[in-house]
Amino acid sequence: MRSDAKYALIAALSLGVLLALGLFLSSPLLYTLEKDTFPSRFHDNTNVLKMQSLNSTTDVLPLMQDLLDSTGPVVLSIRINDIEQARRDLELFAKSRGSLNNLIVKLDMSASEMEEFSKSKALQQQLLTELLNSSVSLDSLENLEIRYRDQNNPDMLMSVQYEGDALRKKVQELYNQYQVETGKVTAISTKFGLDVTEEEKGLLEFGSYVQEIDRNRNQQDALNRAIDFPIRRSSQLSLLLNPESGVYGDRIECFGYYFSLYGYRIEGVPGKEVTVFLDNAPVSSTVTDELGSYRVTIPIERIPAGPHSLYAQSGTTLSDIQTLKIQPVGSATTLVVTRPNSNGDVTCTGSVTANRPVRLAPVQLVRDTTHITEVSTDARGQFKTTLRLPEGRHTIVARFSGEGFPITASESTPQVVDVSIRQMIPSVISPDTKWEIPMVIAGTLLLFIGIAWYYIRREPGRGTFDLLTRAEPTPPGTPATDLSASYVEPGADEPRAPSAGTPPPPDESLLARYARILKAEGLSAAAWVVYRQFAGRVANEMFIPKHTALTPRELSRSCIERPFCRAFSSFVSTYERVRYGGQRSVAMQEEFESRIHSTQSELEKRLP
Amino acid sequence: MKKKVLSAIVLFIWLVIISVFSVLAYRIDLEIFFVLWLIGILVIVELMDTRFSLPRYLRYIKYLVAAGIILFGGIVAIKVLEILAQ
Numbered sequence: 001m002r003s004d005a006k007y008a009l010i011a012a013l014s015l016g017v018l019l020a021l022g023l024f025l026s027s028p029l030l031y032t033l034e035k036d037t038f039p040s041r042f043h044d045n046t047n048v049l050k051m052q053s054l055n056s057t058t059d060v061l062p063l064m065q066d067l068l069d070s071t072g073p074v075v076l077s078i079r080i081n082d083i084e085q086a087r088r089d090l091e092l093f094a095k096s097r098g099s100l101n102n103l104i105v106k107l108d109m110s111a112s113e114m115e116e117f118s119k120s121k122a123l124q125q126q127l128l129t130e131l132l133n134s135s136v137s138l139d140s141l142e143n144l145e146i147r148y149r150d151q152n153n154p155d156m157l158m159s160v161q162y163e164g165d166a167l168r169k170k171v172q173e174l175y176n177q178y179q180v181e182t183g184k185v186t187a188i189s190t191k192f193g194l195d196v197t198e199e200e201k202g203l204l205e206f207g208s209y210v211q212e213i214d215r216n217r218n219q220q221d222a223l224n225r226a227i228d229f230p231i232r233r234s235s236q237l238s239l240l241l242n243p244e245s246g247v248y249g250d251r252i253e254c255f256g257y258y259f260s261l262y263g264y265r266i267e268g269v270p271g272k273e274v275t276v277f278l279d280n281a282p283v284s285s286t287v288t289d290e291l292g293s294y295r296v297t298i299p300i301e302r303i304p305a306g307p308h309s310l311y312a313q314s315g316t317t318l319s320d321i322q323t324l325k326i327q328p329v330g331s332a333t334t335l336v337v338t339r340p341n342s343n344g345d346v347t348c349t350g351s352v353t354a355n356r357p358v359r360l361a362p363v364q365l366v367r368d369t370t371h372i373t374e375v376s377t378d379a380r381g382q383f384k385t386t387l388r389l390p391e392g393r394h395t396i397v398a399r400f401s402g403e404g405f406p407i408t409a410s411e412s413t414p415q416v417v418d419v420s421i422r423q424m425i426p427s428v429i430s431p432d433t434k435w436e437i438p439m440v441i442a443g444t445l446l447l448f449i450g451i452a453w454y455y456i457r458r459e460p461g462r463g464t465f466d467l468l469t470r471a472e473p474t475p476p477g478t479p480a481t482d483l484s485a486s487y488v489e490p491g492a493d494e495p496r497a498p499s500a501g502t503p504p505p506p507d508e509s510l511l512a513r514y515a516r517i518l519k520a521e522g523l524s525a526a527a528w529v530v531y532r533q534f535a536g537r538v539a540n541e542m543f544i545p546k547h548t549a550l551t552p553r554e555l556s557r558s559c560i561e562r563p564f565c566r567a568f569s570s571f572v573s574t575y576e577r578v579r580y581g582g583q584r585s586v587a588m589q590e591e592f593e594s595r596i597h598s599t600q601s602e603l604e605k606r607l608p
Numbered sequence: 609m610k611k612k613v614l615s616a617i618v619l620f621i622w623l624v625i626i627s628v629f630s631v632l633a634y635r636i637d638l639e640i641f642f643v644l645w646l647i648g649i650l651v652i653v654e655l656m657d658t659r660f661s662l663p664r665y666l667r668y669i670k671y672l673v674a675a676g677i678i679l680f681g682g683i684v685a686i687k688v689l690e691i692l693a694q
Contacts, residue, residue: 006613007616010616010617010620013620014620014623017623017624017627021627021630021631021636437689437692440685440688440692441685441688441689444681444684444685444688445678445681445682445685447681448677448678448680448681448682448684449678449681451677451681452673452674452675452677452678452681453674455670455673455674455677456670456671456674545662546660546661546662548660549660549661549662
């Protein structure tokens with residue numbers, strides 16, 4: 001096949017490929033859903049499958065229905081006091097919720113309704129777990145209440161009653177939250193055409209349970225009023241509170257006297273150890289002074305809101321029970337997230353404040369609603385921690401639950417952090433400085449222009465930096481490339497001369513060198529040396545690369561529009577006759593030498 | 609076979625391979641295509657280059673490669689701009 005035909009074929013094929021690529025540029029699909037029918041499932045396009053999954057809810061709906069049907073049995077089991085069954089139902093519920101979450105992640109479903117459903121179900125699970133725990137605690141308290149009533153122990157009975165009240169209040173709050181979440185879940189499920197009967201039944205059961213525990217409380221109150229507790233406590237220890245109610249951060253002063261009756265006299269007893277109890281747990285201890293008085297201060301920190309029993313005890317002597325009322329206060333949680341560093345680490349700092357900084361408060365740092373990191377505030381109510389984030393876009397929220405504190409829950413505004421490979425590249429230039437951007441662009445372009453220049457100028461087979469380290473420009477009179485040092489022209493005798501005798505002196509003139517080689521090796525070798533010298537100078541002047549690859553005639557033809565070109569051309573003509581024509585007579589030698597003189601004088605005019 | 613013809617065929621095959629994989633990956637990116645073409649032609653020129661002579665066609669290919677390197681510099685500069693813009 002002729003070479004032209006080959007090129008034409010290659011060009012036609014290339015054009016064909018490019019044309020085919022151009023057709024697919026807008027929508028690069030090998031298969032299309034609309035037109036193609038697949039003979040087997042092995043021919044299915046995975047991308048199309050993904051699209052089909054995303055567009056249908058056939059995989060998700062059964063799981064959503066399972067979740068809807070799981071909540072009712074949990075509440076029912078709690079209501080009928082079957083704790084073990086409730087735990088099992090709750091585990092099943094958690095399992096179904098995990099499957100739904102996995103499916104949402106797997107199918108990359110980011111629809112807001114689906115996320116809302118998943119979030120509401122997570123909250124429901126949390127609320128039901130707390131309800132289960134509260135139910136167990138309420139049962140224990142009821143048993144204790146019966147026991148203390150039987151023992152005629154009004155102090156402990158009151159304390160247990162307060163705790164029960166707090167628990168009932170908590171259950172009522174749980175119910176309120178559950179009602180809100182159930183409303184959301186029902187609305188979304190109805191939209192998807194799911195059956196919400198079990199979900200609504202669960203809510204009704206929850207409501208009935210709240211009413212039942214309130215009814216039980218009223219019955220027990222009536223029972224307690226009917227019992228006349230005998231007063232068997234000594235009044236030798238008094239207790240007063242100042243103030244009798246407070247909020248988080250307040251300090252309650254508890255003081256009183258330890259006294260004894262001596263006939264008709266009342267005298268304080270010094271040196272008696274007095275312990276103050278809050279909800280039957282010792283909180284502070286002190287010793288009476290010389291007058292028999294004592295004073296302790298109780299800070300309101302990690303004490304739940306509501307009424308609390310407070311009494312003092314010294315040996316077997318008990319004071320009257322006082323009631324301390326703690327009011328709940330609102331809180332504010334803040335969060336600041338730094339930009340990620342090269343490892344993807346971000347520093348999260350923030351604070352929790354109620355009417356003052358909240359000390360030693362547990363704070364949850366929730367990333368993307370799935371990953372939770374626990375931190376705690378310091379004495380100034382501030383927290384600080386470092387999180388390592390994977391690549392991608394993340395939302396971080398700081399959440400304070402308020403559990404155990406007389407403070408309502410709060411959470412910070414969500415902080416969005418974008419961790420990408422580009423941001424992981426350490427930035428040496430501040431993008432705020434405008435003038436540096438053109439500098440960077442110009443620097444980059446200059447660098448690549450330099451690389452392109454090096455690529456064109458470099459010669460194959462040389463070291464990477466030889467071109468850069470070579471002395472520029474070439475001194476006049478030396479060949480333009482360094483090939484002359486090692487390159488031996490076939491048939492040339494000149495390189496043998498230095499090896500045979502002493503090396504030529506470095507400052508030897510061209511004519512002296514010519515005369516020396518003429519004497520030692522003859523006219524041909526001497527002519528070659530002179531030609532190489534002139535060729536190097538001409539190539540250097542005319543910017544001819546690789547001139548050693550050219551014949552003397554080619555070099556002579558390349559030399560145009562310069563004054564020395566005519567003389568060089570005549571010199572080359574004579575040189576060819578001497579070197580290749582074998583004309584080495586005395587007349588030819590004289591003619592050659594005259595050409596040397598004329599060419600050298602022309603070159604020196606141009607290149608002094 | 610002449611080096612000139614062989615190099616053209618090798619470059620063509622290389623471009624076909626790039627195109628096929630681009631289509632299979634559902635990602636036809638002109639920048640990636642250009643960079644891979646540049647790598648291919650750099651390797652081919654390096655393999656066919658001569659030491660003592662510089663044929664005219666090779667000189668022209670080298671000019672083409674140098675232009676490609678400058679264009680690649682332009683792509684790098686645009687990428688730097690994108691990073692700074694973030």
